[in-house]
Amino acid sequence: xxxxxxxxxxxxxxxxxxxxxxxxxxxxxxxxxxxxxxxxxxxxxxxxxxxxxxxxxxxxxxxxxxxxxxxxxxxxxxxxxxxxxxxxxxxxxxxxxxxxxxxxxxxxxxxxxxxxxxxxxxxxxxxxxxxxxxxxxxxxxxxxxxxxxxxxxxxxxxxxxxxxxxxxxxxxxxxxxxxxxxxxxxxxxxxxxxxxxxxxxxxxxxxxxxxxxxxxxxxxxxxxxxxxxxxxxxxxxxxxxxxxxxxxxxxxxxxxxxxxxxxxxxxxxxxxxxxxxxxxxxxxxxxxxxxxxxxxxxxxxxxxxxxxxxxxxxxxxxxxxxxxxxxxxxxxxxxxxxxxxxxxxxxxxxxxxxxxxxxxxxxxxxxxxxxxxxxxxxxxxxxxxxxxxxxxxxxxxxxxxxxxxxxxxxxxxxxxxxxxxxxxxxxxxxxxxxxxxxxxxxxxxxxxxxxxxxxxxxxxxxxxxxxxxxxxxxxxxxxxxxxxxxxxxxxxxxxxxxxxxxxxxxxxxxxxxxxxxxxxxxxxxxxxxxxxxxxxxxxxxxxxxxxxxxxxxxxxxxxxxxxxxxxxxxxxxxxxxxxxxxxxxxxxxxxxxxxxxxxxxxxxxxxxxxxxxx
Amino acid sequence: xxxxxxxxxxxxxxxxxxxxxxxxxxxxxxxxxxxxxxxxxxxxxxxxxxxxxxxxxxxxxxxxxxxxxxxxxxxxxxxxxxxxxxxxxxxxxxxxxxxxxxxxxxxxxxxxxxxxxxxxxxxxxxxxxxxxxxxxxxxxxxxxxxxxxxxxxxxxxxxxxxxxxxxxxxxxxxxxxxxxxxxxxxxxxxxxxxxxxxxxxxxx
Numbered sequence: 001x002x003x004x005x006x007x008x009x010x011x012x013x014x015x016x017x018x019x020x021x022x023x024x025x026x027x028x029x030x031x032x033x034x035x036x037x038x039x040x041x042x043x044x045x046x047x048x049x050x051x052x053x054x055x056x057x058x059x060x061x062x063x064x065x066x067x068x069x070x071x072x073x074x075x076x077x078x079x080x081x082x083x084x085x086x087x088x089x090x091x092x093x094x095x096x097x098x099x100x101x102x103x104x105x106x107x108x109x110x111x112x113x114x115x116x117x118x119x120x121x122x123x124x125x126x127x128x129x130x131x132x133x134x135x136x137x138x139x140x141x142x143x144x145x146x147x148x149x150x151x152x153x154x155x156x157x158x159x160x161x162x163x164x165x166x167x168x169x170x171x172x173x174x175x176x177x178x179x180x181x182x183x184x185x186x187x188x189x190x191x192x193x194x195x196x197x198x199x200x201x202x203x204x205x206x207x208x209x210x211x212x213x214x215x216x217x218x219x220x221x222x223x224x225x226x227x228x229x230x231x232x233x234x235x236x237x238x239x240x241x242x243x244x245x246x247x248x249x250x251x252x253x254x255x256x257x258x259x260x261x262x263x264x265x266x267x268x269x270x271x272x273x274x275x276x277x278x279x280x281x282x283x284x285x286x287x288x289x290x291x292x293x294x295x296x297x298x299x300x301x302x303x304x305x306x307x308x309x310x311x312x313x314x315x316x317x318x319x320x321x322x323x324x325x326x327x328x329x330x331x332x333x334x335x336x337x338x339x340x341x342x343x344x345x346x347x348x349x350x351x352x353x354x355x356x357x358x359x360x361x362x363x364x365x366x367x368x369x370x371x372x373x374x375x376x377x378x379x380x381x382x383x384x385x386x387x388x389x390x391x392x393x394x395x396x397x398x399x400x401x402x403x404x405x406x407x408x409x410x411x412x413x414x415x416x417x418x419x420x421x422x423x424x425x426x427x428x429x430x431x432x433x434x435x436x437x438x439x440x441x442x443x444x445x446x447x448x449x450x451x452x453x454x455x456x457x458x459x460x461x462x463x464x465x466x467x468x469x470x471x472x473x474x475x476x477x478x479x480x481x482x483x484x485x486x487x488x489x490x491x492x493x494x495x496x497x498x499x500x501x502x503x504x505x506x507x508x509x510x511x512x513x514x515x516x517x518x519x520x521x522x523x524x525x526x527x528x529x530x531x532x533x534x535x536x537x538x539x540x541x542x543x544x545x546x547x548x549x550x551x552x553x554x555x556x557x558x559x560x561x562x563x564x565x566x567x568x569x570x571x572x573x574x575x576x577x578x579x580x581x582x583x584x585x586x587x588x589x590x591x592x593x594x595x596x597x598x599x600x601x602x603x604x605x606x607x608x609x610x611x612x613x614x
Numbered sequence: 615x616x617x618x619x620x621x622x623x624x625x626x627x628x629x630x631x632x633x634x635x636x637x638x639x640x641x642x643x644x645x646x647x648x649x650x651x652x653x654x655x656x657x658x659x660x661x662x663x664x665x666x667x668x669x670x671x672x673x674x675x676x677x678x679x680x681x682x683x684x685x686x687x688x689x690x691x692x693x694x695x696x697x698x699x700x701x702x703x704x705x706x707x708x709x710x711x712x713x714x715x716x717x718x719x720x721x722x723x724x725x726x727x728x729x730x731x732x733x734x735x736x737x738x739x740x741x742x743x744x745x746x747x748x749x750x751x752x753x754x755x756x757x758x759x760x761x762x763x764x765x766x767x768x769x770x771x772x773x774x775x776x777x778x779x780x781x782x783x784x785x786x787x788x789x790x791x792x793x794x795x796x797x798x799x800x801x802x803x804x805x806x807x808x809x810x811x812x813x814x815x816x817x818x
Contacts, residue, residue: 013641013651039656117656141652141679174654174679175641249652249678321682343684344702347740350695351727353628353719355664391724562725567663570718571725586759 010180016171019142019178020081020109021046023149027105028186029053030076033064035441036470037083038118039172040111044081045473048482052186057473057482060401060441061086065093065108072106072162073199075189077153081109084125085400089442091128094162096201098132099209101160103193105153109165111172114289115317118469120381120400122316124290129164129267130297133213135220136164136267137229138245142176148229148264150181159216159223164267168289170246170317221268229264232277239332240281242274242294247318251287254324257334266294271301278303285311285327289318307332357386359568360543360589362464362535366509367392368563368593369516374427375523378411380404380443382435383468391565395433402442405432409446409455429523432459437467437475440490444499450528451500458522458529461492462509464537472540496530509533512596538589545590546607548583554602555580561594561603569594618649620673621774622681626700627692628717629664632763635788636690637668639767642784643776644672654679663720665696690770692749692763693717694733694817701740710741711770711808713749713762714817734815745769745808746815752803757796764789764797768804778805 014022020043024032032055034044048055058064061082068080082090087110094108110128113119129136137152139145145167152163197205224230239258243251244266251260261277263269278284283306286295295308311326312318324339357364367387370377371394379385379395380403388395397407411430418424434443439461450457467473474480479489496504503525507518515533522529536543550561557579562569568587574580583594583603595603623640627633634655641653655668669681683703689710691697697712704710714734721727730736737744747769753761764785771781782798789797 011645013645013653169656170654170679173656174652176652176676176679177645177650246678250680252677253682319680319682320678321684324682338685338705339682341684341705344704344740346702347698347736350699351719351721351729353663353665353696354721355629356720358663390721390726559725562723565720565724567718567720567723569723571723 011177012180013175014142014146014178015042015173015175016139016142016145016167017042017111017173018046019145020149020165020167021050022178022180023146024079024107025050025053026146026181026183027150027153028077028184029079029153030186030189031055031068031071032079032081033058033067034081035059035061035064035086036467036473037061037086037111038470039113039167039169040081040083040086040109041470041473042172043109044482047079052183055482057475059476061090062093065090065097068106068108069093069097069100072102072104073100074192075104075187077105077186079107079109082111083119084110084112084123085119085121086110087125087128089401094128095132097162098134099201099206099213100199102156102162104187105156106162107149107152107156107165108162109167111167111169112290113169115169117169120398122290124293125164126166126266126293127291129166132164133217134162134164135159135265136166137264138166138266139171139264140245140248140262141171141174142178144229144264145171146178151229159220161216166245168246174246217268221270224265224268224270225273227265227270230270230273231262231264232273233260233262234280235259236334237280238282239334240277240284241287242277242284242298243287244294245289247287247289247323250318250320250323253320254327254336254339255332255334256336263294269294269297269301274298274301275303283307283332285330285332287312287318287323287327290314354389355386356389356565356567357383358539358589359566359587360538360591362509362533362537363387363462364564364566364591365512365593366460366462366515366533367394368597369512369519370394371563372516373519376411376427376430378404378408378430378432380432380434380438381469382438384433384435384462387433391563401438402434402446404434404446405443405457405459406446406449408432408457408459409450409453412455412457424523426523431457434459434461435468436461436463436465436477436492437473439492440476444495447496447501447530448499456526456528458519458531461530461532463492463532463534464540466537466540468537468540472537492532501528501530503527503529504532505529506532506534509535510591510593512593538591543589546605547585547588547590548592548595548603549585549606550581550583551602551604552580552582554600556600556602557581558599560599561597563597564594566594618674620671620676621688622686622705623670623688623690623774624681624686624700624703625668625670625690625692626696627666628696629666631666631692632760633666633668633692636692636763636767637670639764639784639788640670641672642788643780646780646784647776650674650676652676652679665699667700688770688773690766692766694737695719695730698730698733698737698740701737704741707743709743709745709773710737711745711747711766711773712737713766714746714815715748715750715762716817733817747804747807748815749804752807753800756800756803758793761793761797761800765800765804768801768806769808771801771805772808
């Protein structure tokens with residue numbers, strides 16, 4: 001490694017996610033693995049930009065965790081990243097990794113999403129630290145994210161433990177100044193150490209490991225007393241606030257002159273430090289987002305708290321204003337009055353602006369057909385979950401990654417068959433729908449279950465050759481890796497055939513007639529069936545075809561085309577006050593779904609005279 | 615030097631309008647001028663036509679990345695409805711600069727909701743301190759409507775204490791090389807309009 005001579009300290013504005021990648025790189029990380037998930041995705045994307053780190057998108061978080069454990073066991077520092085719910089998927093290896101420890105530093109980033117900007121729940125993953133008995137670091141901003149990351153690897157090796165590194169949407173996706181440093185060269189990895197009692201978790205060995213794990217928690221608690229990331233900032237001694245993560249910033253703004261105990265290492269907690277702080281202030285408040293994680297631990301220490309979760313909600317995100325309001329209500333002196341001023345009225349009855357399928361999206365045609373067929377659609381996690389929104393309302397349940405196929409199977413197994421002679425009711429027919437990346441993540445085993453146990457459901461794999469919802473990451477079906485290398489491509493029809501499925505059909509979801517015909521045929525077969533709706537993501541692959549136009553003379557204002565739910569279509573009143581629909585040529589991607597819905601033949605493709613794409 | 619208090623800017627718009635890039639430019643400009651900076655936005659659904667907000671704050675010391683409700687010094691709305699929606703985020707005396715552009719939300723496109731009839735009038739009634747800009751028109755004049763976000767930056771530039779050279783240097787680095795001239799022109803057109811009195815705006 002060449003050493004740069006720098007006279008000036010380099011400072012950059014980085015997001016928390018970019019800072020985590022930077023910190024891991026400076027710490028000499030040799031391998032990084034993740035499955036994309038908001039708000040964690042950009043960590044690996046940034047990591048892939050650094051030299052000397054092997055980075056991969058794994059098909060799911062459990063696999064990523066295992067890849068990381070293997071790397072650490074072999075002696076290379078490893079980083080594993082995921083969103084909060086991803087840690088549920090990875091929980092099995094994560095728990096065992098606590099017993100196994102770390103030969104080289106192993107850091108697991110969990111990016112939580114209080115407020116559910118892009119998630120199905122707002123679980124507080126700090127609880128996993130207590131549950132797995134591993135140390136927990138919580139940075140407040142990007143500068144800390146980088147510093148904490150470097151310290152996390154030292155902690156991991158010093159205490160022989162994986163480290164849980166917890167961010168939230170606001171620390172992951174906020175940007176602030178970061179001082180850049182040099183990379184510590186990774187140590188060479190040349191020999192696999194054999195230590196069966198430590199590395200092989202069967203009862204006899206795990207029994208030996210568990211007491212060591214509990215001793216480690218005690219040792220870490222002692223370390224926490226002097227950990228530089230647990231910091232007392234004395235101010236007005238009438239008010240003491242214990243806090244961590246992004247909430248520290250909100251609390252500083254809410255009560256600028258208070259005394260603070262700012263915790264960076266939040267499991268295990270420093271009992272003496274907290275008790276000393278308590279003794280120095282008149283009243284002690286714990287200000288934290290989501291669960292009363294710090295508060296409960298502090299109360300269990302027998303330390304008196306004057307205000308905790310009863311002041312700040314369990315739900316959603318906190319902010320400077322909500323913290324100020326809650327503390328003022330509790331009678332805390334010195335609350336910033338700017339944050340208590342009454343807000344003006346919110347203008348009423350404004351139309352909301354929910355996210356929707358992009359113009360040209362390959363999911364649109366399929367959901368137009370699914371709405372028409374009135375099936376019960378068991379959905380999954382991805383852009384196509386938006387098929388549940390108006391005007392489609394055509395996805396009826398979704399719980400977690402990979403659940404669509406297995407849940408539809410469970411439903412079908414308990415549904416009583418229609419009365420003899422009665423026509424099958426499509427409304428009472430559950431089908432599964434799952435995207436390509438989600439199928440690779442955890443849909444394959446669900447499908448295997450249906451085959452193995454004689455299920456007869458219809459399952460649609462919407463294959464747009466990308467992990468679209470998180471911004472278009474590569475996956476095992478795209479033929480490319482995170483590092484841009486060409487790779488093997490999973491052949492989904494061949495995989496389904498190998499699982500033992502006889503009926504596998506690939507359709508063009510832009511062709512409404514064909515889509516409807518094939519779905520009806522497969523439903524009528526009464527057999528287990530997989531339909532692959534294959535068309536690339538228009539956003540990711542930048543697909544634009546010649547736009548469509550509406551002949552205003554021919555348009556009768558019936559609004560049938562609006563069933564497409566496309567943002568390029570606009571209702572307007574013409575000069576005679578007649579209601580018409582027009583197409584915005586800037587937005588239209590030329591997919592033609594609306595033209596297939598029009599019974600008047602009013603919507604046609606505008607191909608310029610020379611036949612060029614307009 | 616006297617302490618410089620934190621200035622709060624809220625950017626609002628629609629996914630795909632370049633709100634995030636504009637916020638990036640702002641934070642780079644502020645950093646270049648020696649300020650502490652914090653900036654925040656939510657990714658994930660942003661590209662799918664949803665409402666997008668970005669928070670940008672600068673000062674000697676900025677503690678948190680979110681502009682607290684009711685404290686924005688400047689609300690920069692890239693679409694008219696998204697300006698109206700957030701007027702109560704401004705502090706008394708705060709400025710709203712909005713792009714006189716209408717982008718129908720999906721419920722409006724689907725015929726399930728209506729766009730406010732006189733959005734300009736509603737904005738004026740809701741907030742006294744308003745500047746309206748036709749950023750898309752200015753950007754088109756500069757060479758491409760895609761530079762509307764940079765025209766918006768030009769339009770708000772006089773309200774922030776940054777030097778024109780800093781703006782220019784950052785824009786040069788932030789946009790694709792081929793589009794530098796177009797973007798700089800869009801910025802200049804935006805800045806020129808900013809100093810003119812606001813006429814009657816008609817969002818369309």
